Amino acid sequence: MQKNISLSLPRPKKALSVAVTFLTVGLVFLISGCATAIKPAQDGVPAKLGFQNPALFPGNGGQLVTAQVLQPGDIVLTADNGINSMGIRLATFSPVSHAAIYVGENQIAEAVGSGIRLRSVDAVLLDEATVVVFRHPQLTSEQAVAIKIFSESHAGERYNYFGILLQAPFTLERRVCELPLVPSLVRDFCIRGIAAVQLGLGRNDQFFCSQFVLEAYRSAGLPLTDADPRLINPGDLLHMREGDVPSVKIHQALQYVGHLKSPPLAVASNAPALN
16 A cells, blocks of 8 residues: 655745845844044044045045056055955955065066965066055165065965965954944954954964965064964955044054056046056
8 A cells, every 4th residue: 555655845935035144134233343443633623433444445535646656665456356255255255365575676566376476577467357545654774675575585485375274264253343333342352252263273484465465564563463363364354444434453544655557436436547
């Protein structure tokens, strides 16, 4: 005698509803991770709550500049149209995915998959979709030379793939520390605590791109932050600019110099058109 066996399957509408709910909660959780800070009153403007600026340039508008404005030690943040760049930007909620340093003589030092290398500014402008420059206002010529020596001495060394793998879970978990209204000191302590757990097994003798920039500045006696360079991503460097809210405590805000290359809609409407 044949028995009828019935399987209890979830209703499609109910399953879809549950999936949408989980997705919505996840998105809200991730998007809510936006560092804030109380900006003190100045010039008659009362104190107010400041949020991290997701745009690529501060509120004074973007400006297109030429490579002639570059000075040794300038920090160069970029993004291209590749899958890896898009993945990094999505994970870090940032419009940039790569960081490098201009060391003079039309050369940019950077840590990429093939290792530490020097690349010409012309090659960077050809390969990248967005190229934006920031400057440390207290950098001296002697420190710029030290950064160049550090960069050239590490040329050819291997890329820190293990550090990047450790960055993936850390990037998600740190969003808890960046929830709105979390005080900056608490946020800094929280991020460093998570980093100590997630990145504790990482190595410091190899570099990924933003780690390389932090270590170069540290070698010159001008650290951008006391936080472990392994926890800093290109988006963190972007938020170290003037007028923004950094995720970790910094020593000096970076000055926006301008865009060497940018999508047409990413700069001020009164800026000259891209060639």
